[in-house]
Amino acid sequence: MFILRFLARRLGQGAIIIFLVSALIFTLLRVVPGDPVRLMVGGMAPDTLVEEIAAEMGLRDPIYVQFGRYMGKVLQGDLGESFVRPASGAAVGGASFDDATRGERAKVLDLIAETAPMTLQLAVLAMVFALMVGVPIGVWGGLYPGRLPDRLALYTSSLFVSLPNFWLGIVLALLLSVKLNLLPAIGYRGFSYTILPALVLAVEIAPFIIRTLTVSVAGVMGQTFIDIARVRGLSRNQIVFRHALKNSAVPLLNLLGVQFSMLLGGVLVIEFIFDYPGLGLLTINAVMQRDFPLIQGIAIVTAAVFVLINIAVDLLATAIDPRLDY
Amino acid sequence: MALDMGAAPETLLSVRGLSVAAGDRPILTDISFDLAPRSILSVIGATGSGKTVLARALASWLSPPLRVTGGRILFRGRDLVADPAHARSLAGREIAYVGGNPAGALDPTMTVGAQLVEKLRAVRPDMSADDARKKAIRLLEAVHIPSAQRRFHEYPFQYSGGMMQRAMIVDALISDPALLIADNITQPLDVTVAAQILKLMRELNAQFSTAILFICSSLPVACDASDEVMVLHEGRVVERQTPAALVARPGHAYTRELIAELPTLWQGGENGASRATDRERRAIMSVRGLAKAYEVRARGQAGISRVQAVRNVDFDVFPGDNFGVVGESGCGKSSLMRLLTGLERPDAGSVFFEGENVGAASPKRLRELRRRFQLVLQDPYGCLPPQSPIGAILEEPLKIHRIGNAAERRDRARAVMAEVGLDDSLYRSLPTGLSAGQRQRLNVARAMILEPRLLIMDETLSALDQTEQGKLLDLFDKLQAQHGFTYIFISHDLTMVRRVCSRIAVMYLGETVEVAPNERLFFDPGHPYSRALLSAAPTLEERRYRPEDCLLEGEPPSPIDLPPGCAFASRCPHAFDRCRTENPALRARGGHALAACFLNPEPDIGLHETVTETPHV
Ligand SMILES: Nc1ncnc2c1ncn2[C@@H]1O[C@H](COP(=O)(O)OP(=O)(O)O)[C@@H](O)[C@H]1O
Numbered sequence: 011m012f013i014l015r016f017l018a019r020r021l022g023q024g025a026i027i028i029f030l031v032s033a034l035i036f037t038l039l040r041v042v043p044g045d046p047v048r049l050m051v052g053g054m055a056p057d058t059l060v061e062e063i064a065a066e067m068g069l070r071d072p073i074y075v076q077f078g079r080y081m082g083k084v085l086q087g088d089l090g091e092s093f094v095r096p097a098s099g100a101a102v103g104g105a106s107f108d109d110a111t112r113g114e115r116a117k118v119l120d121l122i123a124e125t126a127p128m129t130l131q132l133a134v135l136a137m138v139f140a141l142m143v144g145v146p147i148g149v150w151g152g153l154y155p156g157r158l159p160d161r162l163a164l165y166t167s168s169l170f171v172s173l174p175n176f177w178l179g180i181v182l183a184l185l186l187s188v189k190l191n192l193l194p195a196i197g198y199r200g201f202s203y204t205i206l207p208a209l210v211l212a213v214e215i216a217p218f219i220i221r222t223l224t225v226s227v228a229g230v231m232g233q234t235f236i237d238i239a240r241v242r243g244l245s246r247n248q249i250v251f252r253h254a255l256k257n258s259a260v261p262l263l264n265l266l267g268v269q270f271s272m273l274l275g276g277v278l279v280i281e282f283i284f285d286y287p288g289l290g291l292l293t294i295n296a297v298m299q300r301d302f303p304l305i306q307g308i309a310i311v312t313a314a315v316f317v318l319i320n321i322a323v324d325l326l327a328t329a330i331d332p333r334l335d336y
Numbered sequence: 337m338a339l340d341m342g343a344a345p346e347t348l349l350s351v352r353g354l355s356v357a358a359g360d361r362p363i364l365t366d367i368s369f370d371l372a373p374r375s376i377l378s379v380i381g382a383t384g385s386g387k388t389v390l391a392r393a394l395a396s397w398l399s400p401p402l403r404v405t406g407g408r409i410l411f412r413g414r415d416l417v418a419d420p421a422h423a424r425s426l427a428g429r430e431i432a433y434v435g436g437n438p439a440g441a442l443d444p445t446m447t448v449g450a451q452l453v454e455k456l457r458a459v460r461p462d463m464s465a466d467d468a469r470k471k472a473i474r475l476l477e478a479v480h481i482p483s484a485q486r487r488f489h490e491y492p493f494q495y496s497g498g499m500m501q502r503a504m505i506v507d508a509l510i511s512d513p514a515l516l517i518a519d520n521i522t523q524p525l526d527v528t529v530a531a532q533i534l535k536l537m538r539e540l541n542a543q544f545s546t547a548i549l550f551i552c553s554s555l556p557v558a559c560d561a562s563d564e565v566m567v568l569h570e571g572r573v574v575e576r577q578t579p580a581a582l583v584a585r586p587g588h589a590y591t592r593e594l595i596a597e598l599p600t601l602w603q604g605g606e607n608g609a610s611r612a613t614d615r616e617r618r619a620i621m622s623v624r625g626l627a628k629a630y631e632v633r634a635r636g637q638a639g640i641s642r643v644q645a646v647r648n649v650d651f652d653v654f655p656g657d658n659f660g661v662v663g664e665s666g667c668g669k670s671s672l673m674r675l676l677t678g679l680e681r682p683d684a685g686s687v688f689f690e691g692e693n694v695g696a697a698s699p700k701r702l703r704e705l706r707r708r709f710q711l712v713l714q715d716p717y718g719c720l721p722p723q724s725p726i727g728a729i730l731e732e733p734l735k736i737h738r739i740g741n742a743a744e745r746r747d748r749a750r751a752v753m754a755e756v757g758l759d760d761s762l763y764r765s766l767p768t769g770l771s772a773g774q775r776q777r778l779n780v781a782r783a784m785i786l787e788p789r790l791l792i793m794d795e796t797l798s799a800l801d802q803t804e805q806g807k808l809l810d811l812f813d814k815l816q817a818q819h820g821f822t823y824i825f826i827s828h829d830l831t832m833v834r835r836v837c838s839r840i841a842v843m844y845l846g847e848t849v850e851v852a853p854n855e856r857l858f859f860d861p862g863h864p865y866s867r868a869l870l871s872a873a874p875t876l877e878e879r880r881y882r883p884e885d886c887l888l889e890g891e892p893p894s895p896i897d898l899p900p901g902c903a904f905a906s907r908c909p910h911a912f913d914r915c916r917t918e919n920p921a922l923r924a925r926g927g928h929a930l931a932a933c934f935l936n937p938e939p940d941i942g943l944h945e946t947v948t949e950t951p952h953v
């Protein structure tokens with residue numbers, strides 16, 4: 011019962027968040043300088059043509075009118091069409107052109123649906139790498155605060171933090187791909203193309219995991235129930251693996267939720283460097299081309315993912331620690 | 337046939353010349369004693385005398401800087417100091433330990449039952465999970481945990497303090513240990529629960545033949561609990577006798593002093609009754625028909641329940657009074673305190689402070705009023721910010737209320753420190769180094785720096801031992817004489833209330849069931865619940881109310897969705913039909929005493945107290 015009420019409440023709040031995000035992005039896109047129509051028709055076209063096309067597209071209506079029209083469609087599941095990108099199948103299928111400047115355009119939803127799984131794959135792999143490195147180092151550091159493992163954890167995370175990701179990306183690409191020929195680096199033609207960018211991302215995330223875990227494990231290890239567990243007759247392994255880790259999991263979970271949302275929102279720099287066809291690359295191109303519908307669509311989807319991840323994190327956290335109420 | 341089979345070891349535990357030090361400072365010196373199987377030995381001593389260190393040394397649980405510097409701990413003839421591996425194998429199996437702070441003793445993310453089973457199977461790996469579960473439930477029943485079957489599946493935070501302490505006793509006994517070390521297990525508990533736990537411990541001792549080392553800081557409790565009492569003073573054993581002999585012929589100066597200073601309930605001595613209440617003046621605080629309910633969502637249950645934390649509370653506090661509010665934990669004392677100080681607004685009724693309704697005051701007005709009534713909380717739960725120096729802590733309220741400049745504030749802080757007996761050199765130190773008594777002094781100093789008229793003390797002294805309590809009570813007296821403070825003491829400690837309060841309100845399930853002058857409450861209580869509290873109070877005196885007649889089983893019912901009628905009816909030995917349908921209101925019994933029980937005769941209309949202290953309907 012509670013879980014239904016919880017879900018209803020949180021999804022309701024989520025809808026409001028998504029609405030506000032869309033309104034904000036929508037308005038910002040239209041008030042900052044830069045006219046998409048000018049980019050579409052090219053610099054040489056006369057101003058009258060630009061105005062004509064813009065009016066035809068509804069871009070000269072008041073913003074709230076445009077927004078109302080847009081949200082009406084969004085509610086029906088239609089995120090609109092890209093300003094600039096052709097539908098991929100259109101050229102082959104020989105669809106009819108009724109306008110020289112406005113061909114069959116790609117659906118925003120399709121563009122996102124093509125690229126999102128790529129980013130998801132990259133994000134999950136990066137997360138797995140980061141956890142594989144971060145959890146052992148972080149837990150070990152937390153078990154011996156102030157001692158060598160703790161310092162190692164600190165050094166490792168400082169080192170990771172201080173590596174600029176674009177630089178690391180380039181170095182790893184040169185080393186692993188060009189010199190040693192171990193992994194492919196640029197573009198995407200199979201799973202192995204995900205590994206290199208995921209590694210770079212993992213190096214970026216791991217310090218957060220290490221830091222969160224050392225702090226929370228050390229905190230839990232100082233608590234009474236851990237101290238007393240020894241006189242109650244529990245073994246060291248039971249204490250660490252059944253009690254300390256479980257109790258340190260909630261802060262980690264919250265962190266992972268935030269990090270994962272950020273990864274899914276598009277890892278701009280990394281996808282750009284590796285020319286990885288994910289949401290991030292799509293976003294960069296959309297922004298450079300002032301492709302309003304695409305930018306808006308990406309924003310809405312990202313906001314929705316963020317909301318859903320947060321709900322999932324809170325549900326998991328209550329499952330781990332029953333004191334946290336929905 | 338082995339010859340030593342018949343020669344059962346006479347002693348279970350034999351401590352020889354045990355010394356423990358923290359770094360270079362000796363904490364325990366040359367401790368020697370024996371404990372026979374199946375016997376109960378109490379250890380008493382002042383705070384800091386080394387009781388806890390002794391308990392932890394015996395449980396092989398010392399952590400740096402504490403270390404054993406000499407001597408032997410022979411358990412069944414084997415030395416635990418020399419053989420730490422053997423000692424570890426006994427922990428939780430043969431030697432069990434229960435501490436005084438059950439809160440936080442179990443993992444908050446696992447059910448109590450799962451942890452009992454986990455512990456039992458850790459020390460007895462051959463036992464099946466199912467057998468372990470059955471045993472845990474059987475023991476939970478044995479310690480009178482209500483509906484043990486269901487409670488088995490609940491989490492630690494769903495247990496009350498008393499229930500948690502009982503669960504920890506189960507946890508200790510579940511492996512059938514030969515020795516139970518109980519360090520101050522009744523200290524944090526209400527008297528009625530503590531009395532039940534002691535009774536239970538003796539039953540378990542008889543039933544499971546566990547020897548018990550019962551460490552405690554209250555002489556009456558120690559005498560009540562044990563076969564023999566050992567007195568620890570500054571890390572040394574100074575005497576050991578049976579309780580009767582110890583009280584009759586104490587051998588050491590410390591014991592003599594302890595017995596002489598023991599506060600009494602009935603045998604005269606210093607008490608708050610001598611304090612004349614000035615009823616001619618206007619009441620400084622006047623509470624009428626106060627009620628507050630909280631809405632809670634019970635887990636796994638549909639809908640919202642209302643917890644009636646405070647209901648029908650009525651009393652007057654007169655200037656210069658020491659007013660006491662007593663009752664078991666969960667009876668609404670702390671909720672009442674929040675209403676009195678305006679931290680929360682009542683659902684019904686009113687709190688008048690010097691004629692002004694606190695419950696209806698604007699937030700700005702409340703802030704001004706708070707200068708004149710201050711709250712002193714119990715500290716163990718950390719209400720002192722650990723990072724700021726003592727001087728800054730004291731000056732903060734002055735800053736908030738924009739009083740004086742920096743130099744004036746500093747002088748004021750120093751003056752108050754001197755008044756409460758904190759050394760001037762502490763001005764720049766952090767509160768972390770303070771002893772429990774010093775922390776309480778600091779709390780009091782912080783409250784009185786704004787020169788309030790009324791001080792509300794919420795369990796302020798309950799964490800201190802008898803000697804420290806005595807010193808602080810003397811300090812309160814002195815401050816009262818100098819500044820004309822009025823005190824409200826919220827407490828579960830009847831002995832303390834008897835000693836200092838002139839008038840006392842007894843609360844049960846959110847209601848004031850009795851409001852009476854000190855003398856009257858202790859010699860002629862008007863409510864069966866007050867008699868139950870008196871019967872459970874730890875004392876060496878001849879009891880006026882015998883536990884067999886008055887003591888309650890179990891705990892107060894949950895304040896959620898209370899049945900109609902007298903709230904006490906489910907536990908009252910005298911309940912009759914009317915009690916289950918109608919709720920008795922506070923009625924005057926003459927001599928400024930009021931009680932809410934049908935057993936009292938109907939009052940004559942016109943007694944003048946009915947005018948001053950009955951609810952306005
Ligand atoms: N971990 C510790 N480190 C240093 N000193 C300690 C430690 N634990 C206790 N002590 C000191 O040992 C003495 C006895 O403490 P304790 O056994 O807790 O007393 P009791 O239990 O009788 O109140 C005190 O002076 C205390 O400051």
Ligand code: SF4
Nearest residue numbers: 902905908915933934
């Ligand atoms: S009114 Fe009845 S139930 Fe309540 S205390 Fe009196 S006798 Fe007991």
Ligand SMILES: [Mg+2]
Nearest residue numbers: 387388389520
């Ligand atoms: Mg102690």
